[in-house]
Amino acid sequence: MGQKVHSTGFRLGVSQGWDSSWSSGSIPTAHNYRQNLHMDLEIRNLITQLFASKEGYVGKLGISKSSSTNIVDINVYGYVPGGAPQQKRDAVNKVPVTYKKGLETQLGRLVDVLNEKYSPEVFALNCVLVTGVFFRPTKKKTAWNMKRRNKKRSFGKRMLSGSRIKGSKVILKINSARKKINKKSSKSDMGNNPRWAFTRFKFLARQNYFESLINIAFLVVKTKQPQFLASFIARELGKTRFQRALVNNTSTVCSVLFKEMPGLQGIRIQVSGRMNKTKRTRKYVAQYGRIPSQTVVRPVQYGFDEAHTLYGSMGVKVWLAY
Numbered sequence: 314m315g316q317k318v319h320s321t322g323f324r325l326g327v328s329q330g331w332d333s334s335w336s337s338g339s340i341p342t343a344h345n346y347r348q349n350l351h352m353d354l355e356i357r358n359l360i361t362q363l364f365a366s367k368e369g370y371v372g373k374l375g376i377s378k379s380s381s382t383n384i385v386d387i388n389v390y391g392y393v394p395g396g397a398p399q400q401k402r403d404a405v406n407k408v409p410v411t412y413k414k415g416l417e418t419q420l421g422r423l424v425d426v427l428n429e430k431y432s433p434e435v436f437a438l439n440c441v442l443v444t445g446v447f448f449r450p451t452k453k454k455t456a457w458n459m460k461r462r463n464k465k466r467s468f469g470k471r472m473l474s475g476s477r478i479k480g481s482k483v484i485l486k487i488n489s490a491r492k493k494i495n496k497k498s499s500k501s502d503m504g505n506n507p508r509w510a511f512t513r514f515k516f517l518a519r520q521n522y523f524e525s526l527i528n529i530a531f532l533v534v535k536t537k538q539p540q541f542l543a544s545f546i547a548r549e550l551g552k553t554r555f556q557r558a559l560v561n562n563t564s565t566v567c568s569v570l571f572k573e574m575p576g577l578q579g580i581r582i583q584v585s586g587r588m589n590k591t592k593r594t595r596k597y598v599a600q601y602g603r604i605p606s607q608t609v610v611r612p613v614q615y616g617f618d619e620a621h622t623l624y625g626s627m628g629v630k631v632w633l634a635y
Contacts, residue, residue: 320606320613320632328612332373336380349378352431359423360389367416369393370529370545372538383433389440392532392541394525416442443536445528513569517562522549530566534574539631540616542567546584547618547629556588556627557597564599571601578634579603586620586627594625604634 321329333353337345353376364371375388393416420440427436517523522545529545532538546563550556560582567580579602586594605611614633619626 319617320615323606324609324612327609332375334375334377336378352434356387356427360387363416363419363423364391364393365548367393369416370541372532372536372541378434384435384437387436387438389438390443390536390538391440392443392445392529394445394528443532445524445532514562514566517566520562522553522559526563526566530563530570533631533633534570534577534580537614537633537635538616539580539614539633540618542582543616543618543629543631546582546631547620547627550584550620550627550629551622554589556622560584560588560597560599567599568601576635577602578605579632580634581630581632583630584627587622587624588627590624602634604632606632 325331335349335353337349356376357374360374361371369391371389371391373388373390376385377388378385420438424436424438428434514523514527517526520526525545529541533542542563546560549559553559564582567582571577571580579600581598581600581604583596583598585596588595588597604613606613611634614635616631616633618629620629
C-alpha cells in the first residue's frame with residue numbers, strides 16, 4: 314500500500330468530504346470545469362494573501378456552488394492577531410453595529426470585485442475569526458518592561474489569560490452588509506493557571522514568534538485545523554536564520570499540548586529542505602502519539618505549506634488525529 318502522504322485525499326468520500334464543491338448544471342462541459350477550476354484557485358490565492366497581509370492565517374477554506382441558486386458560498390475559518398471585531402450599539406436604532414476594521418473592509422471589497430468580474434455568478438462570503446489566548450499587557454507594564462529591557466537587556470514576562478477561545482462570525486453579503494451572529498467561548502483544561510505558557514516555555518519568551526507560536530499551537534489542538542501550524546512554520550522559516558531551533562521549539566510546545574489536551578490521539582510534524590543552510594536536503598520528523606494513516610474510517614486532518622528561502626523551498630506537513 315505504501316505511505317499515504319495526503320490523508321485527506323485518501324479518505325475522500327468515506328470519512329471526509331471535499332473542500333470545493335461546484336455544480337454547473339445537468340450537462341457539465343469542459344469549459345465550465347475549466348472556468349470553475351481557475352475561479353477556485355484565484356479565490357483561494359486572494360483570500361490567503363489577504364490574511365497574510367494582516368499577519369493572519371487561514372485554517373480551512375471551503376467553496377461551494379449550487380446550480381439551482383447560482384450562488385457561490387465561500388466559507389473561511391481563520392485567525393488574525395488582535396482578536397475579533399468589537400461591537401458598539403447604535404444610538405438611534407439601538408442595534409449592535411460592528412466596527413469596520415481593515416480585514417473586514419478588504420473582505421467586503423473582495424466580494425464586490427468578484428461579483429463584478431464574474432457577473433453571472435453571485436458570491437457570498439462567510440468568515441469565522443478565532444482569537445488567541447493571550448491578553449496584551451497594560452501601558453504601565455509595557456513602560457516598565459521597556460525601561461528594564463533598556464537597562465539590563467532582559468525580556469519582560471508574557472502571560473496567558475484564562476485560556477479561552479472567542480469566536481466571532483461575520484457574514485459579508487453581496488452588498489457588503491455586515492452582521493454579527495453569535496459568540497462562542499469554551500474553557501480549556503489549562504485555564505486554571507494563567508501563567509501556564511510562561512512557566513512551561515520560559516526559554517521561548519525572548520523569541521519574536523513566542524506569542525504567535527503559543528496561540529497557533531493551542532488553536533490547532535482546540536479547533537482541529539493543522540493548516541494553522543503548517544502556515545505558521547512555513548512563514549517563520551523564511552524569516553529566521555535559526556530554522557532548526559524554530560522547528561525544535563514548535564515540537565516541544567506540541568509535545569506538552571499532546572500530554573495536556575484530552576482527546577488528542579496524535580500529532581506529526583514533518584519539515585524537509587535545506588535547514589540551517591546545509592548542503593543537502595534533510596527531513597525532520599516529530600511525532601507524538603499515533604496517526605492512523607491506513608485506517609480510512611478514522612478522520613485525520615492534514616495541512617501543507619511551502620516556505621521559500623534563499624537556499625530553496627522547504628515543505629511543511631502537519632498531521633492531526635483525534
